[in-house]
Every structure is written in structure tokens, then in C-alpha cells.
Amino acid sequence: xxxxxxxxxxxxxxxxxxxxxxxxxxxxxxxxxxxxxxxxxxxxxxxxxxxxxxxxxxxxxxxxxxxxxxxxxxxxxxxxxxxxxxxxxxxxxxxxxxxxxxxxxxxxxxxxxxxxxxxxxxxxxxxxxxxxxxxxxxxxxxxxxxxxxxxxxxxxxxxxxxxxxxxxxxxxxxxxxxxxxxxxxxxxxxxxxxxxxxxxxxxxxxxxxxxxxxxxxxxxxxxxxxxxxxxxxxxxxxxxxxxxxxxxxxxxxxxxxxxxxxxxxxxxxxxxxxxxxxxxxxxxxxxxxxxxxxxxxxxxxxxxxxxxxxxxxxxxxxxxxxxxxxxxxxxxxxxxxxxxxxxxxxxxxxxxxxxxxxxxxxxxxxxxxxxxxxxxxxxxxxxxxxxxxxxxxxxxxxxxxxxxxxxxxxx
Numbered sequence: 001x002x003x004x005x006x007x008x009x010x011x012x013x014x015x016x017x018x019x020x021x022x023x024x025x026x027x028x029x030x031x032x033x034x035x036x037x038x039x040x041x042x043x044x045x046x047x048x049x050x051x052x053x054x055x056x057x058x059x060x061x062x063x064x065x066x067x068x069x070x071x072x073x074x075x076x077x078x079x080x081x082x083x084x085x086x087x088x089x090x091x092x093x094x095x096x097x098x099x100x101x102x103x104x105x106x107x108x109x110x111x112x113x114x115x116x117x118x119x120x121x122x123x124x125x126x127x128x129x130x131x132x133x134x135x136x137x138x139x140x141x142x143x144x145x146x147x148x149x150x151x152x153x154x155x156x157x158x159x160x161x162x163x164x165x166x167x168x169x170x171x172x173x174x175x176x177x178x179x180x181x182x183x184x185x186x187x188x189x190x191x192x193x194x195x196x197x198x199x200x201x202x203x204x205x206x207x208x209x210x211x212x213x214x215x216x217x218x219x220x221x222x223x224x225x226x227x228x229x230x231x232x233x234x235x236x237x238x239x240x241x242x243x244x245x246x247x248x249x250x251x252x253x254x255x256x257x258x259x260x261x262x263x264x265x266x267x268x269x270x271x272x273x274x275x276x277x278x279x280x281x282x283x284x285x286x287x288x289x290x291x292x293x294x295x296x297x298x299x300x301x302x303x304x305x306x307x308x309x310x311x312x313x314x315x316x317x318x319x320x321x322x323x324x325x326x327x328x329x330x331x332x333x334x335x336x337x338x339x340x341x342x343x344x345x346x347x348x349x350x351x352x353x354x355x356x357x358x359x360x361x362x363x364x365x366x367x368x369x370x371x372x373x374x375x376x377x378x379x380x381x382x383x384x385x386x387x388x389x390x391x392x393x394x395x396x397x398x399x400x401x402x403x404x405x406x407x408x409x410x411x
Contacts, residue, residue: 009151009215009216009219009220009228009229009232010057010060010151010211010212010215010216010218010219010229010232011053011057011212011229011232011233011235011236011237012151012154012155012158012232012236013150013151013154013211013212013215013297013300014049014053014208014211014212014233014236014237014240014297015158015236015237015239015240015243016154016157016158016293016294016296016297017205017207017208017211017293017294017297017298017301018049018202018203018205018208018240019158019161019240019243019244019290019293019294020099020102020103020106020202020290020291020293020294021102021103021105021106021107021109021287021290021291021294022099022102022106022202023202023203023244023247023290024106024247024286024287024290026195026198026199026202027042027199027244027245027247027248027251028247028248028251029195029198029251030195030198030199030248030251031247031248031249031250031251031252031253031254032251032252032254033191033192033195034189034192034195034252035178035182035252036175036178036179036181036182036183036248036249036252037181037182037187037189037192038182038188038189038192038195038196038199038248039179039182039183039245039248039249040182040183040184040185040186040187041186041196041199041200042199042203042241042244042245042248043183043184043241043245044186044200044398045199045200045203045204045241046203046237046238046240046241048200048203048204048395048398048399049203049204049208049237049241050233050234050237050238051388051391051392051395052204052209052366052369052392052395053208053209053212053233053237054229054230054233054234055369055370055373055384055388055392056208056209056210056212056213056216056369057212057213057216057229057230057232057233058216058226058229058230058373058379058382059213059369059372059373059378059379060212060213060214060215060216060217060218060220061216061217061220061221061222061223061225061226061229062223062226062378062379062380062382063217063378063379064217064221065213065217065308066210066213066214066217066304066305066307066308067209067210067213067214067305067308067365067369067372068085068088068210068304068305068306068307068308068309069308069311070213070372070378071084071085071088071308071309071368071372072085072308072309072311074372074375074378084364084368085309087361087364088210088305088309088361088365089305089306089309091206091361092206092207092210092301092302092305092361093302093305093306093329093332093333095207095361096207096298096299096301096302096333097302097332097333097336097337098336098337099294099298099337100295100298100299100333100334100336100337100338101336101337101338101339101340101341102337103291103292103294103295103298103337104131104134104135104138104291104295104337104338104341105131105291105341106287106288106290106291106294107130107134107287107288107290107291107292107295108128108130108131108134108291108341109284109287109291110284110285110286110287110288110289110290110291111130111133111134111284111288112130113280113281113283113284113287114280114281114284114285114288117130118130118133125343126344127342127343128341128342128343128344131338131341131342132338132342134291134292134295135295135334135335135337135338135341135342137292138292138295138296138299138334139299139330139331139334141153141296142296142299142300142303142330142334143327143330143331145321145322145327146321147215147218147219147321150296150300151215151219153296154293154296154297157289157292157293158236158239158240158243158289158293160285160286160289161243161286161289161290161293162239162242162243164282164283164285164286164289165243165246165247165250165283165286166242166243166246167282168246168247168250168282168283168286169245169246169247169249169250169253172249172250172253172254173253174249174253175253178252179249179252183245193405197402197405199244200398200402201402202244203240203241203244204362204395204399204402206361206362206365206366207298207301207302207305208301209365209369210301210304210305210308211297211300211301211304212233214304214308215304216229218321223382226382295334295337298333298337299329299330299331299333299334300330302329302330302333303321303325303326303327303329303330303333304326306325306326306329307323307325307326307329310325362399362402362403363396363399363400363402363403366392366395366396366399367396369392370384370389370392370393370396373388373389373392374389
């Protein structure tokens with residue numbers, strides 16, 4: 001497993017992106033409130049994510065460009081192209097800026113559980129110094145311009161999350177019969193629809209399609225890389241799904257202990273009778289890894305989408321990660337999240353708008369991706385097979401239902 005992690009590629013960025021503090025909290029609540037009963041939603045999410053992300057990686061490798069570049073070059077009608085690019089850019093930029101505050105705050109929670117609060121007063125306001133430190137760390141990695149450094153860092157963080165949360169699940173008192181029923185017998189208990197939407201929505205993330213296509217185009221060239229990319233996608237997304245399921249299983253196994261579980265920090269306290277005081281430190285590392293990994297990938301996705309929308313017209317064609325536009329957009333997303341986190345704000349209304357925007361964006365992007373994956377002009381013989389189209393259409397229909405449910409939730 002560790003050998004494969006070292007050889008992994010862009011799909012690990014996707015896994016690092018969707019296993020954020022929001023996923024940790026939603027999965028903890030799902031296990032606490034409904035036991036193993038909603039594991040099927042995560043299983044569906046993992047399969048759907050593999051289907052879409054494989055297409056995004058194939059698009060990046062064969063076309064040599066990201067998803068936003070394909071959107072810009074393949075839509076010929078100017079008004080439709082302008083509307084599509086504006087929708088993508090605004091949803092990803094604003095959405096990722098809103099979620100970035102939660103990503104940084106999740107990393108802060110892990111550090112506070114490990115070392116305690118770290119604050120300072122400025123102009124009468126308390127400033128969370130952990131937010132500043134985590135923001136500076138994430139910003140330094142993103143703005144370094146080194147894809148290899150980012151990739152290695154995120155592979156390490158995903159591996160760390162995998163070890164922490166899977167070990168936690170393995171140490172729990174699991175009811176295997178109920179776990180298998182929850183995994184393979186889909187049903188929605190009373191009051192469970194919003195949690196189902198949360199589990200699916202935190203795994204199938206539209207900005208990850210941009211992240212994956214651009215990073216795959218950056219790492220691999222030529223059709224001979226497709227097999228490696230497909231294995232990378234299946235392995236990394238499956239590992240991410242296993243981590244999410246492990247959190248649900250851990251919380252479900254602890255339902256009988258009483259007490260509230262709102263995040264991994266609460267989960268750690270519930271595990272103290274089993275793991276002793278080490279539970280606090282053990283799970284806090286996992287929460288920190290979830291926060292910092294998502295804090296890195298959110299600015300990356302927004303920046304890659306922006307650079308694809310606006311082509312580089314300078315005489316010296318620089319790599320995307322070294323362009324001023326890339327660094328400016330990444331810095332804007334990071335700075336916005338850092339500001340909200342450091343000042344202790346909870347931008348609920350902004351996050352609700354981001355959820356609504358992403359709810360609208362997911363079926364739109366899935367539909368465009370399916371359309372692009374059937375264009376021989378773009379992909380030649382590597383267009384979708386009939387089976388891939390059937391699976392893609394099924395995911396599209398579910399994402400459309402998800403977007404309608406999500407809009408009904410946040411509006």
C-alpha cells in the first residue's frame with residue numbers, strides 16, 4: 001500500500017480534496033444518528049466519483065489540457081460559451097473561497113486538540129494564530145509552483161488520514177452483519193435524506209473534475225499513460241471512500257456510549273475508554289491532515305479553472321502554476337478562507353450560496369464532460385464506450401436529483 005502511495009498521482013489530489021473537515025463531520029454525524037444504515041450512499045458516491053474522475057483524467061491526458069480549456073475551445077456559440085465560463089468561474093471561485101474557511105478551521109481544531117488554543121489580540125479582536133500558521137503553510141505549498149512537492153505532500157496527508165481513521169474503525173466494536181446490510185441494502189431512514197445528500201455531496205465534488213483533468217495533463221502525456229491513470233483513479237478514490245466509511249463505522253460502533261459526536265474531536269473523546277488518552281492525539285492528527293489537505297486543493301482547483309478559462313498569450317509560455325493569474329486566484333481563495341477562519345467568523349450565508357452554486361454546477365459539468373468525452377475531434381479513439389456513457393448518464397441523473405434536493409435545502 002505504501003509503495004503504491006509513493007507511485008500515485010493526480011487522483012490522490014482528488015482524494016485529499018474530498019476528505020475534508022466537512023466530510024469528517026458529516027460522516028461522524030451519519031454514523032452517530034443512523035448507525036451503518038447510510039453506508040450505501042458512500043459506496044454509490046465512490047463508484048460515481050470513479051466514473052467521472054476517470055473521464056476527467058482521460059480528457060486531460062489525451063487532449064493535453066484541463067476541463068475549463070476544453071469548455072472554452074469546444075463550445076462554438078459565443079454567448080453560450082461566455083455564460084458557461086462565467087458560471088464555472090464564479091461558482092468555483094466563490095464556492096472554494098467559502099469552503100476554504102471550513103478547511104482551515106478543521107486543521108485548527110486538530111491543532112487545538114493537540115496543543116491547545118493559540119490566539120493574539122489585534123485592534124480589540126481575537127486572532128486565531130493557528131489559522132494564520134496553517135494558511136501560511138498551505139499558501140507556501142500552493143504558491144511554490146512545484147507540482148511534485150504538492151503531490152508528495154498530499155499523498156503523505158492522504159496516507160496519514162487512511163492510517164488514522166481505518167485504524168480507529170478497526171479498533172471499534174463493529175457489528176459486521178449490520179455493516180454489510182448498510183453497505184449493500186439501500187434505504188433512507190426517517191429524517192435521513194439530508195444526511196444522504198451530505199454524504200454524496202461531500203464526495204462527488206464538481207471542482208475535483210477541474211483539479212483532476214489539469215493535474216493529469218500536467219503529469220502524464222500520451223495514451224500509454226491511460227492504464228496507469230485509471231489504476232491511480234480507482235485506487236485513490238477507493239482509499240478516500242474507505243476513509244469516509246471508516247469514520248461512519250467508528251461513529252456507528254460508538255452509538256451506545258452516549259454523548260454527542262459533531263466532529264473527529266468528539267469521536268476521539270468517545271474512543272478514550274478504548275485507546276486511552278492517545279485517542280485525542282491520534283484522531284487530532286487525522287483531522288489536521290483532513291483540514292490542511294483540503295486547504296491546499298481548494299485554491300489549486302480554482303486557480304487551474306481560472307487559467308484554463310483565460311489562455312496564456314504571453315510570448316514565454318510558462319507552466320500554469322507559475323502564471324500570475326494562477327497565483328493570484330489561489331491567493332484570493334486562500335486569503336478569504338484565512339480571514340474568516342482567523343477572525344472566528346462562520347460564513348453560513350456564503351457557504352449556503354456555495355452549496356447552491358455547486359448544486360447547480362455539478363449536473364452542468366457532468367453533462368458537459370459526457371458531451372466532451374464523446375467528441376472524436378477532441379479524443380479520437382479514446383471517446384467513451386457505451387458502458388461508460390450508460391454509467392455517466394446514471395451519475396448525471398442522480399446529480400440532477402441531488403442538485404434539486406440541495407437547492408431545496410439551502411434556499
